[in-house]
Amino acid sequence: MNLSMRQIGGVLRLELKKTFLSRRGWWVYFLALGPVLLTLLHWLLEMGRHSGRHSIGEDSLVFAGLFHFYYLRLGIFFGCVGIFSNLFRGEMLEKTLHYYYLTPLRRELLVAGKYLAGLATALFLFVGSTAISFLLIGRHFGAAYTDYILHGPGLSQLGSYMLVAALACVGYGAVFLMSGLFFRNPMIPAAVVMVWENLNPFLPAVLKKISVIFYLKNLCPVEIPIPPPFNVMVIDADPTPFWIAVPGLLALSVILLIYSGLSARHTEISYGE
């Protein structure tokens, strides 16, 4: 293994040791576990009911809503704020970043190592949560739901949701790692990005495309329309095809990471003295 790979491996191991399942990030785990607990509760309640059950299709629609309005707009978004913006900013606050800066590690590699550690955590939490919630939401249908997953559209839907969740972690991760590097208070850029992302359905087609959520929504297997009265303000835009949306998001993330790495070369340790 060459030097760079060993160094990235070193950062990855140390970051996972420090950040994964750390007490400071309890609220991120709560964000990831929330829908799991909700769908678990749903399963247990539905198991006790003997009549008036809804259909698998309805549960599939409920999950689509949960994914659009909770995972994408809240859980993964704020989870990534918590995980990625703290990779540098958190160390500045704790006055520990200088330990890294005093090793012969290229700053670009430090950015890469930290990003990979954050990504591993985010993927584990949110892709895992998405998959478990999806499997739990229709669990009370028993064999019918298993059949829906294995022989119906379930598996493909699950794959799509997991892919979208993973891409959201990749994209938002790159955005918030960069904001943690540049801003003393990463919540300010996070708030700006959040407003921008939530205004997306109402923006003109050109502006719509300058966002992460636009591409992710197009990749979701079940579309959730904007409810009235806001639906009248929605401006439609042509959906981006899969082969542009996925590489496009990955490319955008790589560009942001390269910029963060190059900027990190010139950052100084200033603990606000």
Add this chain to the structure above:
Amino acid sequence: MSTTSEQTRDNNLITLANVSRFYGEVLGINKVSLAIPPGITSLVGPNGSGKTTLMNLMTGLIRPTQGEITVLGISPEDPEHLCRAVGYCAQFDTYPKGLTGYQFVYSFLRMFGYTHEECDHRTMKSLETVGLVDARNRPVAAYSKGMRQRAKLAQATAHDPQVVILDEPLNGLDPLARAEAIALFEHWGKRGRHVIISSHILHEVDRISDQVILLSQGYVVAEGQIQNVRGEVKDQPMQILVRCNHPSQLAAQLFQQNHVVEAKLHTDGRGLLLRTTDADGFYLLLNRIVIDSGLEVESVAPADDDVNSVYQYLIGGDGGTI
């Protein structure tokens, strides 16, 4: 030929050429030029005098607003090479959360690209040097302040750097640990390493330093061997303590000289503390008096050529020994 020898010499020095660093409009250090040879060099100065700024500049954690720095011929703009040659123990009592003493040292050694076996070997050796082998599997958070300080020392020096920069390394150490740390610094200095220390414990710094750099308000006030620095402080008469059998008789004869401005008899009746503006003249005079009067002199020693005195003369106030 001369260029090559100059380069070789520079490769063994830490040089700062007209270096200034401002934090916005606040002065960190201003127009500092230094050439620090191997051995123990102490940075002495009150809070805010620029000691930490100077150390941060040498380690590349911050960049100079103007001027140039090289450490053994390496620019701080090249951290990939600089950090192999430099170990820095910063003043902050902070460490990554959740790590044991062993993990703390080992994890950052991995960034140097060493194999697991080499990291393990260096970690154990370094922890052994600071006496933390038995406590290696305890979380750093559970260490006492002195143990944390020693863990930081182990972490900063585990890669065997040629330049060791230590910001207040004696803080939090008990007297025994302090003595051990000082012995370690002396060992490193004798081995030809650069050991740069900032400390408020002036009498201990004084004892081990090969040279001292005095800083005040961002400027270098004096640098060099402390006795030479003291000799340059002409406006403060030199204090000399003479232990002899008839100090009052000696005082009477000395007072006939213009350069002796003050003489105090010691309470035990066998010592005389005097202040003179011409130390060389005084020593010649003392020789003559001893020969002429048969005075029995036990010892003659300067009483204010230590860091603490020089600090007071040049910077003012108490040296701040802890």
